[in-house]
Amino acid sequence: MTRMMHVLPVEAYTSQAWFEREQAQIFSRTWRYAGFMEDIAEPGDTLVVQAGLNNIFIVKGRDHRLRAFHNICRHRGTQLIRAVGQAQKALTCPYHDWTYDLEGNLIAVPDEAEAFPGLDKSCLGLKPAAVDLWRGMIFVHPDPNAGSIMDWLGALEPHLGPHRVEALVEYPEAATTYEIKANWKIVVENYIDVYHLSHLHAGTLSMYDHAKAKYGFIGPHYAFWEPLTADYLADIDKHAALPLILPHDQLGAWVPMLFPGLGLSESETDWSIFHITPLGPERSRVETRTRVKNVSSWEFQKQEWRSAAFWSKKITSKYSAEQANAEQDPMVSADFSAEDVYVCEQQQKSLHSPYFEVGASAQQSESPVREHQQIVLDYLEGRR
Ligand code: FES
Ligand SMILES: [Fe+2]
Structure with missing residues (x-):
């Protein structure tokens, strides 16, 4: 039996020369x-x-x-x-x-x-x-x-959430900007890795039915959708910390990654961006902003006490794994972003060990990781 392996070498995640090629061949040539x-x-x-x-x-x-x-x-x-x-x-x-x-x-x-x-x-x-x-x-x-953004994203459009983004308002307190000590591709790969959802996030994203997820690439862009679990859905009005922004027959999460590095997180209650900017071979900046339902300020306040825990969890994501102390251990933080930052930074560190190697890659649920690597390689070698 053959083992699925990664497409990119270690230096793709650590070398300045590789970083500069990506700046010229990818980030200078895309929206x-x-x-x-x-x-x-x-x-x-x-x-x-x-x-x-x-x-x-x-x-x-x-x-x-x-x-x-x-x-x-x-x-x-x-x-x-x-x-x-x-x-x-x-x-x-x-x-x-x-x-x-x-x-x-x-x-x-x-x-x-x-x-x-x-x-x-x-x-x-x-x-x-x-x-x-x-x-x-x-x-x-x-x-x-360059043409239009619709030319660039066109075929992806039907695979995105039905959200009417213009009707939502930004929730400024939920905006975060933080640095991750990892290559931008590690951060993207983590975003599109389906395998980790029910493991790393077993305690934080259990409201979604990961086994029913549908995902794949459309051009260089990644599309992902998954439904809520039947249990969560049955009691949605009790569970949802914020007002619903989708009709009951369309609840779920769309989590696409637009090439190169703009993640969207389009859920039943909030619509967010997750924008990754490479700062160096081993440093990336992530900026998040969130839109929610446009309700009157009175109603907003009423919602706020219910959602305080929800937002405070999101906001703790500005702590990198390095800063985490006993109280802020990312693995007990109940914050899925902190869990992701932690594994990205730890994975980046391991790349410098002579003992590092990828042992195997899951046939289905890690296929997006390999496909993204192939797309990056295609850009650098002039096939895209
Ligand atoms: S560089 Fe001389 S006016 Fe701008
Ligand atoms: Fe994650």
Whole structure:
């Protein structure tokens, strides 16, 4: 009997050279999540993101349209926009004050007549990138001719939850940003590993019927769905800590992973993102944000005491396994995120041991892990 094995070598998870290839071949060539639509509400608001090798900013124009540009001044290349900015009338480079309008046109150059005789400002507008909206989120792509986000995700759409995302509101207290001391692929592999659900999370995700999960890849994207257990479903109104956001005949969890590194967690009560950004070969940042039912503030407060335990569990996920002490032991934390962070960091550490090897890989329930590795390899070797 042959043993299923991993596709990628150890250095894919530890080497700087491999990390840089991924930045160029994957993260510079795919759509990147940039934020929620409400993050950039007024004309002149800006938002900066790093997409692989490209620093890109998004600006809302006076016409209320979003535009994305490479964050590089056309004079000598200084980064134009520093971080999140609000309601600016124009965009001025900090170095020599070259100034652009919100549509990216160069409109003012200090000492223009003496210093740059005959300068054609119309050729020196900011270089555009692509920007698009999908399910309440903003995405950017370094290539202005990248097409649409729907082209990129299209075939996945029917395999996502029926949630009406725009009708949900963000629950800001549930937002977290934390660093995991592990390669971004370890974090993705953990997200799409079906095998661990009933083991690592035996105590935390037992409301779902993992044996009935349906999953697989559609293009480079991963789709996953599982129903609630019959017992949990029978008493759903008692169990659910938050108001339901799906009709009774559609309850369950959709947990897709959009390539490369945007996990969604679409459940019967909340809709969250899990955005993974590689920071280095062995460091990743995870940002989570959550939407819930839009209920009146009175009703919200009434819900809050019931859900306090639920959210406090989510919030403890900002502790990495290293910081955990006796009271914060991730394995007794009742928090599935802390359990995941713990195993990712421990697995990353083992990669440095000469004794490390993958012994076998489950035929079905670990097949997403191997398939994701193959997709990464295909990008790096030019097959995608
Ligand atoms: S580099 Fe921007 S004005 Fe000189
Ligand atoms: Fe997990």
